Amino acid sequence: MYLADETWPDLGAYFEEESLAIVPLGSTEQHGPHLPEGTDHLIAEALAREVAERTGYLCTPTINVGVSPHHRQFHGTMWVDPSVFRDYVESFSRNLTYHGIDRIVYVNAHGGNVQHLQEVGRRLHETETAFAVEWMWDESIPDLVDDLFAQNGPHGGPKETAMIMHIAEELVHADRLEDARDGGVPSVDEAGTMKFGARTFYDAADNTDNGVLGDQTDATPEKGEELFEAASEQLVKLCEWIDDQPFDDLMPEPHVRDR
Amino acid sequence: MYLADETWPDLGAYFEEESLAIVPLGSTEQHGPHLPEGTDHLIAEALAREVAERTGYLCTPTINVGVSPHHRQFHGTMWVDPSVFRDYVESFSRNLTYHGIDRIVYVNAHGGNVQHLQEVGRRLHETETAFAVEWMWDESIPDLVDDLFAQNGPHGGPKETAMIMHIAEELVHADRLEDARDGGVPSVDEAGTMKFGARTFYDAADNTDNGVLGDQTDATPEKGEELFEAASEQLVKLCEWIDDQPFDDLMPEPHVRDR
Amino acid sequence: MYLADETWPDLGAYFEEESLAIVPLGSTEQHGPHLPEGTDHLIAEALAREVAERTGYLCTPTINVGVSPHHRQFHGTMWVDPSVFRDYVESFSRNLTYHGIDRIVYVNAHGGNVQHLQEVGRRLHETETAFAVEWMWDESIPDLVDDLFAQNGPHGGPKETAMIMHIAEELVHADRLEDARDGGVPSVDEAGTMKFGARTFYDAADNTDNGVLGDQTDATPEKGEELFEAASEQLVKLCEWIDDQPFDDLMPEPHVRDR
Amino acid sequence: MYLADETWPDLGAYFEEESLAIVPLGSTEQHGPHLPEGTDHLIAEALAREVAERTGYLCTPTINVGVSPHHRQFHGTMWVDPSVFRDYVESFSRNLTYHGIDRIVYVNAHGGNVQHLQEVGRRLHETETAFAVEWMWDESIPDLVDDLFAQNGPHGGPKETAMIMHIAEELVHADRLEDARDGGVPSVDEAGTMKFGARTFYDAADNTDNGVLGDQTDATPEKGEELFEAASEQLVKLCEWIDDQPFDDLMPEPHVRDR
Amino acid sequence: MYLADETWPDLGAYFEEESLAIVPLGSTEQHGPHLPEGTDHLIAEALAREVAERTGYLCTPTINVGVSPHHRQFHGTMWVDPSVFRDYVESFSRNLTYHGIDRIVYVNAHGGNVQHLQEVGRRLHETETAFAVEWMWDESIPDLVDDLFAQNGPHGGPKETAMIMHIAEELVHADRLEDARDGGVPSVDEAGTMKFGARTFYDAADNTDNGVLGDQTDATPEKGEELFEAASEQLVKLCEWIDDQPFDDLMPEPHVRDR
């Protein structure tokens, strides 16, 4: 069920039965010479909408702009400052609870959002407002990602390329895949981003000239479909697991003195 | 040109020539028993994308959740607190200027956003960061709106109904138009919201049982098309006018002592 | 009853009987070559004190500095940033409730404060702290204003000039009224401040060389008295209406699911 | 020169010659059974206006509500939270510098404002925005205060009573002076507010049943006049001293490495 | 009992019996040519740990960096902005109450922290979260300080020198005491920091070339021991007094209308 397409009386029926919401969040940021800047929000939205359709859970509209200052050197990257992003997500999440929502799955497709969504989830958890968890699609299927690609990226690499080939093939510049690979770096390790245990870079532009990592020529629409299907399954299971838990079990443990 | 569909090298060409961005903003909130909750962001997005296509100006992704606490009593309304909304819009607007954008048109379709977008515009103006203006589609064509409808609403009334009939007819519950009219109030005046010069209500639910005003049965897709076309023309002219101004003319006047 | 003139034991008697406070707010900003910068706070204070005397309701001291950045190019204009103003008003309003106040009338005489006072009123309403409404004197008597003046201004125009002639005639430079008229603009429409539906100016200095609009020579002390009397009557009625409502009726409607 | 009474062209002449502003700040809070709640802002305003008249320096309107939570248990006390007060004062002070003001004297008559005004002054100093100092009238004439009264209070005691007798005698309940004295405490020392070096109270109500300290029967209008005259002289000298300093001398010293 | 040295099960026993915590706070800032920059936090920590040992009360780790911008011109001074300091102290103090702490003694050795700790204490008091008081060692023994030293400083003077001689003699540059005295100023009075009742300086560097006041040659380890012993006794008594009070007695008085 997609919230934005429904009327308020029809949504009333959902809230009588269910208290879970799926919220897609991505970014609008450079993804190399071959992928559209909407890559992350397109993936998040496609997965969230698919799973909402399969399960009947409520999916909200997508948050299209996230925490991407580390891609700002490349034309067109949009971003908000981290504290602003956290407050925006916290605000609409808290307000969703006014209607009876008490568990939220943030369907995320941008690494730069992860810690901020977790911080918001913690705030909602500590105040016993709602149980909200961050879910990043590729972290739900790490083995499959490793199986499919020798050099998976991450940013703008073959796994994201394959996903967009599956979701919106017309937006992939197939003729630039080799350039993407040759103008970027093969992997995070080779980018030399760690020194003596410290992460000593702050921006993608510190590591890669065209903004991407991995071997993009390894992507196909078929692999994209396989990833999409596998991730969707994981997300379905996550939603069902959360829905199944008694609310109290999702809330904080008491202080040890009260056990 | 739609930012989210483009790659960063292709966007680079735009920024070399132009410095204007069109940003659609709406809300996700109840629009009565007959219209989808996405009404406002659907309208804003449709107009912004249309005008971007006609003119070649850059359109960003849509901000789907705005300032709608006054509709919260109706299922599904999403909102962020005003200060959070302002900070979110200010943050991505400021960051757009990093790429060379120095004028922004906020294409807005939600009355509750107006003052907040103007406040953000003022911040950007006072700090000489960019010239950003709020544009609300129906305020650009007041005479046409008055001509077409006897009771135009505003919220969830015939003008919005006609627009969605034109943009996404499948989302309109045509069989509920009479109910919408009969269960709401004819006009703001009849809602009795002013007392001795003061606006004494805070929520839509104070005035209307089903959340809407006006005579929805007066809406047709043809009227919607006429509104859409007329508003688009105004927006085209606004963008061109802003683009034509020297940047200094858009920035604050000096103190009178310096004139 | 004027709070600042009373002792705490004497105020205790008021709080036992009543729970309404009248708070005058204005600005200190340029009002052309002929009017004092205190114009707005002088008007707000005069009306609030008058109505408090007539009705017995409690009037607090005046907030003299408001949201006036749009007049900053003219010498002497004082202002605070909008978020600071909102927080200041919210803070003392919340604190008034500690004594039992649960309804507040913001007697306002500055257009730039309107939206901010309404935003504060909304915060107090949503949190069910108090019912606070913004009241702008000239919006309570629009017909009379239109009747009295061909070109009423608004800013620094004949309606404000007449009011100050009535309240503090010694502060009006009667010998500059023609200059005021000739050096300003006749009306908002002629100032050309709207383009294709968007408000494209941010400062008074964008529109008018001397900071004012309207025909100041149309003002007389008699008209001022008439305005003052009529607005006072409206304010008396508003206070009495609010005082008459049961508190629950002033608080937010429940969610539709709870009706 | 009183800013609120002047027009902008007339103020322009001041700003051409001078860059100092006098800002009166007080509180609206209980002052016992005999004094009006406006006591502090009445005193601040009277001194600031007097000195502005004598010297020709610019006096702004008064900030009537300050930091008085410690008097909240007594009817009618108004207050804003400390951080809100600081931000309000900082905001209008910074904005005054837009007109050329670069030195400000906060004429203060409320002990609870002192540290906050000094904190704001420090912010303006550190950022080299302006030189702003807090001045508290009774701290400028400690010997005279001690000479005139055996038990001077401080809060609501004879020195404040005498001042209001001089400034606005009609607001003093002369028939309650003995009650004021007998229902309060003679001095801070006897209030027992310190324990082993720590200040262990937070509210006036912890120490005194009627909100005041000292022997109010010791106050006369003549003593009030003497205090007023002496404090005014100090304030005149302070303004002149500040006006005489080169701006650089008022700004922060360089780092020792740059000396 | 020192919190950082204990395990959580062992701390559980404390929280069953007691609800008081001692928190040492100082600064890291210049203390002249002869004393280490850690002077203030060393003193606070030594006193807090000593008293915790004598009484069995819980002592937390030390907050080493406080509000010291007024010493920034001298190499190495560390500081945080006042609002940041307040929020940091408030946050951990509130969080301590989660374990059952409801009274806190801030053992302070830096004048610049005083008002900020009192402001935090007020916040905790007003919200009835905890009773927290600021305690400054030298203000608990003013007579002894006056007896021991002709010119006691305050900053970097003989009383602090004597304390560090007692606590960590190896950190005192005994060979620089005369230089310290001769390069500084004898006393606050002689620094000329007050003008007509206003404090007209903001930084230590405005008054003293080497950052210190007083006659450092007057310090001895024996005097340091005497100071340390006397202050410790005061602190013991303060902790015991606070521990003895019923919690309700430490909380705010009710409004006078509820008495």
Next chain:
Amino acid sequence: MYLADETWPDLGAYFEEESLAIVPLGSTEQHGPHLPEGTDHLIAEALAREVAERTGYLCTPTINVGVSPHHRQFHGTMWVDPSVFRDYVESFSRNLTYHGIDRIVYVNAHGGNVQHLQEVGRRLHETETAFAVEWMWDESIPDLVDDLFAQNGPHGGPKETAMIMHIAEELVHADRLEDARDGGVPSVDEAGTMKFGARTFYDAADNTDNGVLGDQTDATPEKGEELFEAASEQLVKLCEWIDDQPFDDLMPEPHVRDR
């Protein structure tokens, strides 16, 4: 060189030659039944002080309280809210640059601080204020940690136990190691904290009854010494590498349009 032990003239010599500061940060939080709550700050401080001594770089005092709400169910855990922590670290870091510091190494021993220190580092980087990096001791020597322990924890496990055995053996309850192991969980994997790709827990108490993970009986002082030595070497190298870089190389890359 330890900042808190030095006088300002002696620190001046350092700032003439060097611009790097080492800042130890930890937490004060439960570390099981066998380790002191100060474990993390003890480790951070020991490493930072050791490396400062070896290299001559400047080490500041330790920040003892960090972001530990996830351990709050266990007695004595102290913490500040994440935004407060970030602001505190940012504030003193920015202020250090006043003295000439332009590169900072945050020596961290608490996982919960990592993302927040990186966020602060990013703020300083984006504003070109300083180059600050977060360094976590055990992430600099992952292979050694894996070699030494079968089940390394992480929280309160053998690697931290061994480190404290080396640094402050008297604080380890050696007789509780078996209990620690048996009452906790062997590893993060066995704690079952991930569900379908999402981290579904927020607190340590969700996973472990006594607050710790791993096999504590595997710890020895010798292993602790080996860890300490290896980590110190890494930190020395990191400091030297950062010191060797030209400042411009550490600052952000320009926008691609400016390359």
